[in-house]
Amino acid sequence: MSDKKPVLELRKVDKSFGPIDVLHEISLKVREGEVLCLLGDNGAGKSTLIKTLAGVHKPTRGEILMDGEPITFSGPREAQGRGIATVHQFGGTYPLMSVGRNFFMGMEPTKGFGPFRVFDREKANRIAVEEVQKMGITRITDGDRLVGGLSGGERQSLAIARAVYFGARVLILDEPTAALGVKQATHVLRIVNEAKRRGLAVVFITHQVMHALAVGDHFAVLIRGAIAADFRKGEKSREEITDLMAGGEDMASLEAQLETYMDDHEGHPPQLSTS
Numbered sequence: 001m002s003d004k005k006p007v008l009e010l011r012k013v014d015k016s017f018g019p020i021d022v023l024h025e026i027s028l029k030v031r032e033g034e035v036l037c038l039l040g041d042n043g044a045g046k047s048t049l050i051k052t053l054a055g056v057h058k059p060t061r062g063e064i065l066m067d068g069e070p071i072t073f074s075g076p077r078e079a080q081g082r083g084i085a086t087v088h089q090f091g092g093t094y095p096l097m098s099v100g101r102n103f104f105m106g107m108e109p110t111k112g113f114g115p116f117r118v119f120d121r122e123k124a125n126r127i128a129v130e131e132v133q134k135m136g137i138t139r140i141t142d143g144d145r146l147v148g149g150l151s152g153g154e155r156q157s158l159a160i161a162r163a164v165y166f167g168a169r170v171l172i173l174d175e176p177t178a179a180l181g182v183k184q185a186t187h188v189l190r191i192v193n194e195a196k197r198r199g200l201a202v203v204f205i206t207h208q209v210m211h212a213l214a215v216g217d218h219f220a221v222l223i224r225g226a227i228a229a230d231f232r233k234g235e236k237s238r239e240e241i242t243d244l245m246a247g248g249e250d251m252a253s254l255e256a257q258l259e260t261y262m263d264d265h266e267g268h269p270p271q272l273s274t275s
């Protein structure tokens, strides 16, 4: 068990869309200074679950607690105001805007007074670059640079650094590494660890077992909208987690068979017969 404080807690939460039951009796704690990895196949209900945490959906039954108090979010804005930040793939950044602009997005620092008040570009750029660098992304050095020229991992990192700077307490990441290569994914994983080190509660959705193992303290596997397994780091092996993610199929042994086959056939996978 962990002695870290739960920031958010779901108690027996169900979510249905009309006649479609998507989530069933989800009970889960999201603790500060920890990464909760949410695992599960496509359609398992992961996005619905985090949208419920982020105030986009209201539970059909059950309750949400924040800092131990029951809470009902009127919508995502209220959840954001309470420090729940969601970062989607590509970070929700604007490619045609600069790093500095993207970092502040409507909260830009200004200089001058009254009608002479203008966007303080230098200050915005300086803070943006400093904050991104503090999170360990040293390749971003110019706040005027357009975000469109950054890699996917850098954009994610920018969005995460922004959420941290503006006081997020819960950081929700929906498959942030899914579209990234190994090196870029490593950047994002590093920044996830940094957010955790700063005491944020992180909810991290991924399909990649290795990514989950690299950052996760706590794991929850969702199968058809219900929590099929809930365990802490070190309690299950990589093979067991792979099997759980595949819905209980013996994927680890299938993977091993495939590897053996490919070793014996100069790295080629088995060919399916087309006749």
Ligand SMILES: Nc1ncnc2c1ncn2[C@@H]1O[C@H](COP(=O)(O)OP(=O)(O)O)[C@@H](O)[C@H]1O
Residues within 6 Å of the ligand: 017, 020, 022, 040, 041, 042, 043, 044, 045, 046, 047, 048, 049
């Ligand atoms: N707004 C909605 N209305 C009806 N069904 C939905 C809605 N959102 C999600 N679902 C259904 O809920 C199930 C889980 O979807 P989702 O949460 O996106 O899964 P995941 O993110 O794990 O792939 C799917 O069968 C999906 O069709």
Ligand SMILES: [Mg+2]
Residues within 6 Å of the ligand: 046, 047, 048
């Ligand atoms: Mg999803």
